[in-house]
Amino acid sequence: MESGGKIVMERYELGRLLGKGTFGKVHYARNLESNRSVAIKMLDKEKVLKVGLSEQIRREITTMRLVAHKNIVHLHEVMATRNYIYFVMEYVKGGELFDKIEKSGKLTEAAAHKYFQQLISAVDYCHSRGVYHRDLKPENLLLDENENLKVSDFGLSALSESKRQDGLLHTSCGTPAYVAPEVISKTGYDGAKSDIWSCGVVLFVLVAGYLPFRGSSLMEMYQKIQLGDFRCSSWFSHKLKKLLYKILDPNPSTRISIQKIKESTWFRKGPGETHAVKDRIPRESATTIAAPTLAARHKKNSHEDVKPLTVTNLNAFEIISFSAGFDLSGLFIEKECRKEARFTSDKPASAIISKLEDVAKTLNLRVRKKDNGVVKIQGRKEGRNGVLQFDTQIFEITPFHHLVEMKQTSGDSLEYQKLLEEDIRPTLKDIVWAWHGDDQQHKQV
Structure with a gap:
């Protein structure tokens, strides 16, 4: 049956x-x-x-x-x-590497070294066959009964023949916290180099227990990724820090290659005996930075194939909303005070922008600027705290799916929330697939 x-x-x-x-x-x-x-x-x-x-x-x-x-x-x-x-x-019975990090807070450098060697071995093999994974993260790395790593979920992978005439890939995809800066820029990217970046983020998470690039919004996180703005924790060995800064180089042309990673001292020899004893993050730190971020998922399973099924979830586009590190603002900001709202749409960017212009006209708002997927919308009158303004930025996740982030930049927060809830949400229903971060999810059918 x-x-x-x-x-x-x-x-x-x-x-x-x-x-x-x-x-x-x-x-x-x-x-x-x-x-x-x-x-x-x-x-x-x-x-x-x-x-x-x-x-x-x-x-x-x-x-x-x-x-x-x-x-x-x-x-x-x-x-x-x-x-x-x-x-x-x-059948891989050991579960996700993600769950292991979530349970212990972080791993020792020795344990991370073992998994990283196996990850690089698998990724290097994929690249030799013209396959680029494009969604490497701890949720897609499984452990067998002998604690050996297994790469899974090739649903977003690309083959070498997918390259355009410029020799680059052009589809923006992956999990935001793990994607390389050149993928975000949408100017074309080398699949091998972007995979190397993701491996570096994975390595950082294994040893630190939290993400290297964090922000209160998706845009802030993306800005840090594009600048390579991160710091290694104090318990990282000098050799590991040296390697990570070479892997997480925002310039793909100078980023270290897999061959050079294999030749690095830390990769070949590991951290040494001085790092064999587990130096755990204080629980308070792990709770405020790592644990809630890692725990904010809707699934708790022991097999890799749950994620591929939720990656394309049309209800809330879970590739973004349920991925570790997508949005950390909920950890620090009360819902009533949040100045940003997000929704996913299956409409092209041009249709989204056109709809935003129509909404602004209907609500007697002024569209101040349209540039690089950002639409600046402003009120026409002074409010309780100046003129209300919010930026709406459109991110392409796939050619057929977009994430739209609306963030207040000036004016009164209560006025903005009232405008958003009573006027903007209802008028956007034709282009909204799902609102993110709400208890009711504001789903559109």
Whole structure:
């Protein structure tokens, strides 16, 4: 039976549910012939086709068939029926590396060194096959029963033939806190160099227990990423700091290569005995900086395939809203005082800007400036605290999905909140897919 039963394609016996997402479920399963344990991702064909994700599914299948490495989750086979697509994959029982960090606060340099070596080995292999992952993060790194790392989730990967004539990739994708600055700039990027950057962020998170680039808003975080504005914690060894500054170089042309990473002293020899004892972050620090950020997810599972199903969640575009480090403002700012609001849209940027202009006209507001995806909107009268103004910035997540951030820059906060809730939200309903960060989510159907 295709769903809700115990047998799939007369070959696999379904077991417990490992996770579920918008387009299907992931089950533990057993091969009836070999008795081998596997994980089966079941995707609903109708839903996949409805939202135009068939090309992404094909790319993921092609990519996973290209890469066969001990530190990469293995795809055994792909099957399909009239209603479902089945990914039969290696079952990785140790869970996500993310969960390990969340549980312990941070890892020792020795432990991080082991995982980083395995990560670089897997990524180097992918690049040798012309495959660029583009979404490397602790949630997509699994651990097997022997604590060995396995790279998973190739749903956002790209192949070398995806490059344009300039030899670069141009699709902006990935998880905001882990993406390279050149991906944000949308001028084209080298898939290998952007993956190296993400590996550097992962390494930092493993040893620090929190993200290197943080801000109270997405724009602030992006600004720090583009400047390479981060600091290593005091417990990092000198050799590790030296390597991280070379990896997290905002200039891709001078960023260290994988070959040079392999030749670095820290990569070859590790931190040494002086860092073998775990130097934990004080719990207060870990709680205020790392733990809430890492814990703010809707899933708690032990298998990699839950995330691919939620990555394309149309309800709140979970690739952004539920990813670690997307928005830290909720940790420090009460909801009533927050000056920014965000929503996702499936409309092109031009349509979003046009709608914003219409809304401004309807509400008797003035559009002051449109530049680089930023629309500045201003009131026409003095308020209780000067003239109200807010900036609306549009971020391209994929060619068909945009994140829109609206942030008050001047005027009275209460006046802005009233305008936002009573007037702006209702008038934007035609372009809004989902509002972010609200208890009710302000979902548009």
